[in-house]
Structures are given as structure tokens and as C-alpha cells.
Amino acid sequence: MEKGLFITFEGADGCGKTTQMNLLHEYLILKGYDVVLTREPGGKGLGERIREILLNYEGEVSSQAEAFLFLADRAQNIDVIVKPAVDAGKIVLCDRHIDSTIAYQGYGRGVNLERLKMLNDIATNKFMPDLTYVFDIDVETSQSRVGKNKDRMESAGVEFFEKVKKGYLELAKKEPERVKVINSANTIENIFAQVKEIFEKTIC
Numbered sequence: 001m002e003k004g005l006f007i008t009f010e011g012a013d014g015c016g017k018t019t020q021m022n023l024l025h026e027y028l029i030l031k032g033y034d035v036v037l038t039r040e041p042g043g044k045g046l047g048e049r050i051r052e053i054l055l056n057y058e059g060e061v062s063s064q065a066e067a068f069l070f071l072a073d074r075a076q077n078i079d080v081i082v083k084p085a086v087d088a089g090k091i092v093l094c095d096r097h098i099d100s101t102i103a104y105q106g107y108g109r110g111v112n113l114e115r116l117k118m119l120n121d122i123a124t125n126k127f128m129p130d131l132t133y134v135f136d137i138d139v140e141t142s143q144s145r146v147g148k149n150k151d152r153m154e155s156a157g158v159e160f161f162e163k164v165k166k167g168y169l170e171l172a173k174k175e176p177e178r179v180k181v182i183n184s185a186n187t188i189e190n191i192f193a194q195v196k197e198i199f200e201k202t203i204c
Contacts, residue, residue, distance in 0.1 A: 004086035005203065006127070008097040011135035012164050015184045016191065020135065021093050023192045024199065028091060036085040039095035041070060043077040050076075063109040067116065070101055075123040083127055098124065099132060099171050099179070107167030108160050128178070131202045133195060134168045135184035 007024075009017040021037070028035045038044075042051030050073040054066065074097070085092050098120045106113045139161045172179040180198050182191055 004088065004090045004092065005131070006082060006086050006092050006094070006129045007199075007202075008094045008099070008129040008132045009135070010096060010099045010103070010132055010168060010179075011184065012137065012139070012161050012168075014141070015135040015137045016188070017133070017135045017184075018095055019188060020133065020192060020195050021095055023188075024195055025093055027196060034088075034090040036081065036090050036092045037095075038077055038081045038092060040077055040097055040100065041073040043073070043081050045080070046076050047073045063105060063111050066109070067101060067105040067111055067119070070105065071119050071123040074098070074101075074120070078124045078127055094129075097129060097132070099134070099168065102171060103164045103167035107163045107170070130178070131198070132175075132179045133198070134172055134179055134181045135191070136165070136168065136181050137184040139165060141185065 009021045011017045025035055025037055040047070041054050042048050050069055054069050054073075077094070082092050082094065101116055101120060102113065105111045106116045139158055169181065172181045182194050182198075184191060
């Protein structure tokens, strides 16, 4: 591939997005593609330090500070990991990206959506994913999948995650060419069949 691809995986905690990303990674490797895995927060190096703060800091964190920490991690991920790999013709699979900020900090926390979009554009220099999967699932199921040992973000509560779910579906309505919604209540195998089908359509 002369130009690589940037593919992101989104959804509420417990939706199965990481499982599907790893399955697609294995599938693409078998097909001979050069693939890079990353995540937000927590890409290699600096991102790992930021992730530790975001998920495990026990003191009060303002919604604005939380958003800026995610954005700082995003800028690092795009500049150091994602863009160089895509420019080199690789496929980058990323666990969470710009849509998480809109869904979680925007719809969930109530931070101004237009401001978040502007800040996302600054953090990424408007370098957008070619394809985004959103794995949609009801809040009760996603919460049960996460289990009892929740990190700071996972502990936000049912009302918060109902807003997050709504946010993801609104994003899909606004950008249907990029954002593809998959029902995550299906079996892992059936979900992955849809993931593969969407990917094949994207690269053709």
C-alpha cells in the first residue's frame, strides 16, 4: 500500500472493541499487511504515563482537565506513532480516538462539543481516521462485562454511559461514511464477520 490506513475502534467500556481490534490485527497480518497497534490513552512512552493518571488518579479531576489530558495523549499518539506509520504505508489500528472525547467528555461530561471538536483538530492537525467502528451495546450489558474492579472512567455510572451511548450514535448519524455502527450484542464471530466486510469495502 502506497498510503496506509488509520482505523479506530470505539464504544463504551465492555463493548468488545479491543477483542475485535485484535482479531482484525491477526486477520490483516495473515493477509500480509504491515499493521501497527496503538491506543488512547496509552500509546507507547509518554502516553502510558498519561493513561495511568487518567484511569487511576484518586483525587478530584475537573472535566476540562480530563479533556486536556486526553488531548495531550492524542497529539503524542498522532505525531509519534500514527502519522509516521500511515505515511509509511502501514495500517494503524487504534483503540479509541477523537470520537471517545466527543462521546465521553462532550455528551457524558457536558463539555462544549464545538470546543472539543476544535481542540481535537488542534491535537491531530485534522488528521482523521479513514474508518471508525462503533460497537453499540446496551449500558446494562456493558457494565456487567466490565465487572466490579472498575477504573476511574468505568465507575462513572449508568446515567453517564447512557449519554455516552447517545453520543456515539449521534456521531454515526453525522458522519456515516466514516463511522460504522455494529451491534455488539451478537457473537464474537458474527461481529467479526461484519468487521471484515466493512474493512474490505473500505480498501476497495
